[in-house]
Amino acid sequence: xxxxxTTSDVFNAIAEGHRREILDTLITGEKAxxxxxxxxxxSQPQVSKHLRVLSEVGLVSCRAEGRRRLYRLxxxxxxxxxxxxxxxxxxxxxxxxxxxxxxxxxxxxGEEQ
Amino acid sequence: xxxxxTTSDVFNAIAEGHRREILDTLITGEKAxxxxxxxxxxSQPQVSKHLRVLSEVGLVSCRAEGRRRLYRLxxxxxxxxxxxxxxxxxxxxxxxxxxxxxxxxxxxxGEEQ
DNA sequence: TTGACATATTCCGATATCGGAATATGATGA
DNA sequence: TCATCATATTCCGATATCGGAATATGTCAA
Numbered sequence: 468x469x470x471x472x473t474t475s476d477v478f479n480a481i482a483e484g485h486r487r488e489i490l491d492t493l494i495t496g497e498k499a500x501x502x503x504x505x506x507x508x509x510s511q512p513q514v515s516k517h518l519r520v521l522s523e524v525g526l527v528s529c530r531a532e533g534r535r536r537l538y539r540l541x542x543x544x545x546x547x548x549x550x551x552x553x554x555x556x557x558x559x560x561x562x563x564x565x566x567x568x569x570x571x572x573x574x575x576x577g578e579e580q
Numbered sequence: 581x582x583x584x585x586t587t588s589d590v591f592n593a594i595a596e597g598h599r600r601e602i603l604d605t606l607i608t609g610e611k612a613x614x615x616x617x618x619x620x621x622x623s624q625p626q627v628s629k630h631l632r633v634l635s636e637v638g639l640v641s642c643r644a645e646g647r648r649r650l651y652r653l654x655x656x657x658x659x660x661x662x663x664x665x666x667x668x669x670x671x672x673x674x675x676x677x678x679x680x681x682x683x684x685x686x687x688x689x690g691e692e693q
Numbered sequence: 694t695t696g697a698c699a700t701a702t703t704c705c706g707a708t709a710t711c712g713g714a715a716t717a718t719g720a721t722g723a
Numbered sequence: 724t725c726a727t728c729a730t731a732t733t734c735c736g737a738t739a740t741c742g743g744a745a746t747a748t749g750t751c752a753a
Binding site: 596598622623625626629630644646647648 | 710712715719720
Binding site for chain 1: 740741742743744745749750751
């Protein structure tokens, strides 16, 4: 066996720096491929390939507008990753009153607004 | 050029499932290599190699006790990753009212229970 | 239809990865 | 010292990865 496919899970998808930059770029809203190419100074095929990976993992979605394709962030897909990390937040913030606590926080965050 | 080294940053280090399991295992406290091997049913060299990667990235530290080596979590190293994700939390929790209707859906899911 | 534009795909080479098997290192206790 | 336990390292093969170059697909406008 060898390494697991990047295309199969979010953790691997965001392990790539350029892909993270692309996601960062999409925070402000939908963008065409060309816009990303310009903004990040990457090659067009490079961007298309990264977008494909992000798309397969569900981190972005795409709609066609004329001959352009607009990609949009799907931030909800990052939630499990964020929750995985949240467990450790407890550890570094010093609150060690065990699990259960972080679940409440997540819940509160959801209701918060 | 090819892919960037796993050993060089936290994102790549935690992209591997087994390494995440090892970190999860260490949440409760220091553990010897053998204990991890038993707990996760991985081979000993496999665990040692993953620990090496985690160690090089600073996600774990190590101290010797007799002939055993006790590894300990260094959760602070996860903080930048957590912060990178936190930006997106805004997006899925609905505070970015620039985003469309799917945010409301997520919001409802959060309040739902 | 044709040509220009926007994006996606394919082919490729160099390199990294993971896991297994075997072996090396290192500490302990008899 | 020697045998044993605990861990680390090396060598290896199969496979995935990223980026570049070239090319294919698809859409518009004249």
